[in-house]
Amino acid sequence: MENNSLLNMLLLHPGEYMSGEEISRRLSISRTAVWKQINKLREAGYEFEAVSRKGYRLLHRPARLDTVSIMLGMQTKRFGRNLKLLETTTSTQEEVRRNAEIGAAEGMLVIAEEQTLGRGRQGRSWFSPPGKGVWMSLLLRPDQSLACAPQLTLLTAVAVCRAIRTLTQIDAGIKWPNDLLVNGRKISGILLESVAEDERIRYCIAGIGIDVNMDLEDYPEELRTKVTSLKLEQGAEVDRAALISAILQELETLYDLYQEEGFSPIAHLWEALSVTLNREVTLHSGSQIVQGYAVGLDSSGGLIVQNEEGKKVTVFSGEVQLNT
Numbered sequence: 001m002e003n004n005s006l007l008n009m010l011l012l013h014p015g016e017y018m019s020g021e022e023i024s025r026r027l028s029i030s031r032t033a034v035w036k037q038i039n040k041l042r043e044a045g046y047e048f049e050a051v052s053r054k055g056y057r058l059l060h061r062p063a064r065l066d067t068v069s070i071m072l073g074m075q076t077k078r079f080g081r082n083l084k085l086l087e088t089t090t091s092t093q094e095e096v097r098r099n100a101e102i103g104a105a106e107g108m109l110v111i112a113e114e115q116t117l118g119r120g121r122q123g124r125s126w127f128s129p130p131g132k133g134v135w136m137s138l139l140l141r142p143d144q145s146l147a148c149a150p151q152l153t154l155l156t157a158v159a160v161c162r163a164i165r166t167l168t169q170i171d172a173g174i175k176w177p178n179d180l181l182v183n184g185r186k187i188s189g190i191l192l193e194s195v196a197e198d199e200r201i202r203y204c205i206a207g208i209g210i211d212v213n214m215d216l217e218d219y220p221e222e223l224r225t226k227v228t229s230l231k232l233e234q235g236a237e238v239d240r241a242a243l244i245s246a247i248l249q250e251l252e253t254l255y256d257l258y259q260e261e262g263f264s265p266i267a268h269l270w271e272a273l274s275v276t277l278n279r280e281v282t283l284h285s286g287s288q289i290v291q292g293y294a295v296g297l298d299s300s301g302g303l304i305v306q307n308e309e310g311k312k313v314t315v316f317s318g319e320v321q322l323n324t
Helices: 006-011 020-027 031-043 067-073 092-101 146-168 230-234 240-261 264-273
Strands: 047-051 055-060 083-089 109-115 133-140 173-175 179-182 185-197 200-211 280-285 288-297 303-306 312-315 319-322
Touching: 006 020, 006 031, 006 055, 006 067, 006 240, 020 031, 020 055, 031 047, 031 067, 067 083, 067 240, 083 092, 092 109, 092 133, 092 185, 092 200, 133 240, 146 173, 146 179, 146 185, 146 200, 146 230, 146 240, 146 264, 173 264, 200 240, 240 264, 264 288, 280 303, 288 312
Parallel strands: 083 109
Antiparallel strands: 047 055, 109 133, 133 200, 173 179, 179 185, 185 200, 280 288, 280 319, 288 303, 303 312
16 A cells, blocks of 8 residues: 555545545555445444545544554554554553563554553553553564663654654654653653563563643643643644554664664664753762763663763663753
C-alpha cells in the first residue's frame, strides 16, 4: 500500500468526498479492495457516507483504538505486524516480556487502552488512564552488547519525537535521556528494559507512554503543573492510530539505520532535538550530584557535563533538572 492508507487519506480531507476511483488510483488497489477496506473500517466503528458519483465521506471515527485502523495505516515491514491490542492490562512491558520469553519475534507490539500498573523510569508509576493516550511496548532483539542498551533508549526517544513533530507540528523536544517535553512540560516518557545473557542483549522492551488526548482535569492535581498532552498543546484531538503508525515507521527506519551505521547518526538526530544540550543542568545519579553545562553525548549515549572548573564528566544514568 502507498504511504497514505485509505483511512489516512480520508482523515486528511475531513468533510470531503473521495471517489472510489481516486482512492483506487492513489493506493494502487482495485475498487473491490477499496470497498473491502471501507467495510472493515465500518466494522471497527467508523461511519461513512457513500454517494454515487461523489464517493466516500468520513462522518465519524471511534474514540477507542482498534486493530483494523492501526493495521491499515501501518507502513512498516516488521514492527507492529504482530500486534496485540488490550482493553486493560497491568503493564504492556510485562505482556511483551511474557511473549519474549516464549520466543516472540522482534517487532511484536502490545498496546493497551489502559494500564493499571504502568511503570516509568526508576520504579516510578506512570499515569495511564483509558482511551486518552498511547501506552505501548515493542519487542527488540538487537545483536548488541548490553552496554549498547542506552543507545536504544535515545533512538526510541528520537523516533517518538520525530513522529509527534511530523504528525502534529508541535515543537516537542527531548530531555536526556528519554523524556519528551513541550514548553517545559512532560508529554511522553520512554522506558527501555533489557534482558541479557553473557553481557549480550537477549531482548529489549521499548515502553512508550504518550499523553495524547487528555484534558487538564484528567490529571491528578499534583501533576497538572508538570505535564501536558498533545490535545492541550494543539487545541484539538490527535488520531491515536495515526500516531502509533507514525512512531512505528520512524522506529523501524532509525533502528535499521542504527544496525547498518551504528550510533553516530542517531546521536546527531538526538542532539538536534535535545532541550538538554547547551543548558545548565543539575544531574542526580545515585548519591552523585553533577552540576554544569550539558555539552554533548559520548559514544555510548552518556551525557557529557562540563562543570565550573571546566572538567567534563560523563553520566550514564540519572535524573536531569534543567536550570534556568
